[in-house]
Amino acid sequence: MKPSDSVSTDAQFWAAIRRDQFLLDPEVVFLQGGSVGPSPRPVVDTITKGIRDFDSDPLKHQPLYRPIVEKAREKLAKFVGTSAERVALVQNTTMAMSVPAQGLTWEEGDEILTSDQEYGAVRACWDYIAKRYKVKINRVELPLKIESAEQIVDTFKAGFTDRTRAMVFGHVYWSTGLATPIKELTELGRERGAWVIIDGAHAVGMVPLNLDDVHPHFYCSSLHKWILSAKGTGMLYVSEDVYDHVEPLILGGNVRQEGNNASRFDMMGTRDQTPFMGLGAAIDFQNEIGWDRVRAYSQGLAGYLKERLKRFKGLRLLTPADPELSGFITTFGIDGVDLAPIRQELWDDEKIETSAFKVQDLSVMRISTHFYNSREDIDRMISEIEKRL
Ligand SMILES: Cc1ncc(COP(=O)(O)O)c(C=O)c1O
Structure with missing residues (x-):
């Protein structure tokens, strides 16, 4: 089984966790947990x-x-x-x-x-x-x-x-x-x-x-x-x-x-x-879910994202493909594209939260995927970027 396969088998489990255990606005696609993550309800309570x-x-x-x-x-x-x-x-x-x-x-x-x-x-x-x-x-x-x-x-x-x-x-x-x-x-x-x-x-x-x-x-x-x-x-x-x-x-x-x-x-x-x-x-909270399970799922999402990104011509993936050398952050550039204004539009128009900055003069977008995210979040983001290229 590839790491990304684990996503579909227990997608419902994770969707329920996101729905019941987080205060996240259901309209927001939150792909920016690398800055600050949303605390689950037991923490807030x-x-x-x-x-x-x-x-x-x-x-x-x-x-x-x-x-x-x-x-x-x-x-x-x-x-x-x-x-x-x-x-x-x-x-x-x-x-x-x-x-x-x-x-x-x-x-x-x-x-x-x-x-x-x-x-x-x-x-x-x-x-x-x-x-x-x-x-x-x-x-x-x-x-x-x-x-x-x-x-x-x-x-x-x-x-x-x-x-x-x-x-x-x-x-x-x-x-x-x-x-x-x-x-x-x-x-x-x-x-x-x-x-x-x-x-x-x-x-x-x-x-x-x-x-x-x-x-x-x-x-x-x-x-x-x-x-x-x-x-x-x-x-x-x-x-x-x-x-x-x-x-x-x-x-x-x-x-x-x-x-x-x-x-x-x-x-x-x-x-x-x-x-x-x-x-x-x-x-x-994470121990109760089982941190190995959290990791397998989130790593699977990152793997899925890396696959989906391949559709962009001129993709520059800065995150190593090897799961030993990477985790839940995926950073990419696209040749000749300034991703900063696209990031702004994703937020302003679609409520998709991502991050954009420069690494050694290359304009990049950083996507953080955690267990409150889903393949649908990734698909939505990819399709909204694609419309703007
Ligand atoms: C790699 C790294 N180091 C340090 C920091 C600083 O963290 P904090 O603002 O929580 O002190 C950050 C924050 O994003 C970071 O990404």
Whole structure:
């Protein structure tokens, strides 16, 4: 069975999930979950109930919520293949990435190895550090046509020098949907004595993850994309061998903690706990469906989309066809076509939500497909693009 065959066999099951478990406007074709995903009802209900209960008696509820958040941390840790002690709860990837950037020590002349395709905020973060500490950014060019995992490893390998102190790279690239071999890249970075800092904004809930097996120094993610958690829930994985070298961003009660415990890097002080209560509900929701089933279906949709795109003459598919090197993001260009105005029309006229931008001067459209999408969503989008070519 090809991965795309699984779509038709259980299409009704997924249609019912979309109808009954999401608040999504039935008229909207939402193919933009790579930016922010729609939380399913159990998440929204947990958060809204949490806020209502809390405000009925704040001081009573404050201590009651903490254990629920800690439970969510445990569920998340299990989901990403590590233990709760290695997981800090932060708001998003931006905040997680700021911990190694601001918390490690940099010296003039150090080099940070990264790629030309990192996300804007991540690039800005490291450019800031480079300017502040006179550190050099060594940006390798990731080829647009990737055919093997070795090609990615070799590209980064070529960027190392004896001054490289850190390696910052994406797990799933926001631009092309490329999924990188993080275990091999981590081994490379560790062998060369560099801090390995992974931007996994898109990976949690999209590709299988066993962080203890990969064992980077830092792994950052946003959980409001593919895990469909509350907006402003993110994580930072911190390996046991970095605690003596990295300072927390925010200094509060948790810094008194003895020993290695990533909660030292949590957001601290009084804050709304309900988004992280919603995180627990989001993980339960996907586990109840069965994450392998979610992945098979969403991967199948991406496969179906790649097939359907072949009808466009001059197609430039930037996402690798190999499911080992890609996930639920599919990015394509069409020779000679500016896709930005088409994206705007798809939204204005058809309520089809997609994303368009440029990758190395090529105008591209990025399509995110998750389990609340269907083949019909893809067919509608393809036919509306076709009308405008
Ligand atoms: C690859 C990548 N890294 C980092 C970020 C930043 O995520 P956040 O805004 O949740 O901090 C994004 C956001 O889309 C992203 O796509």
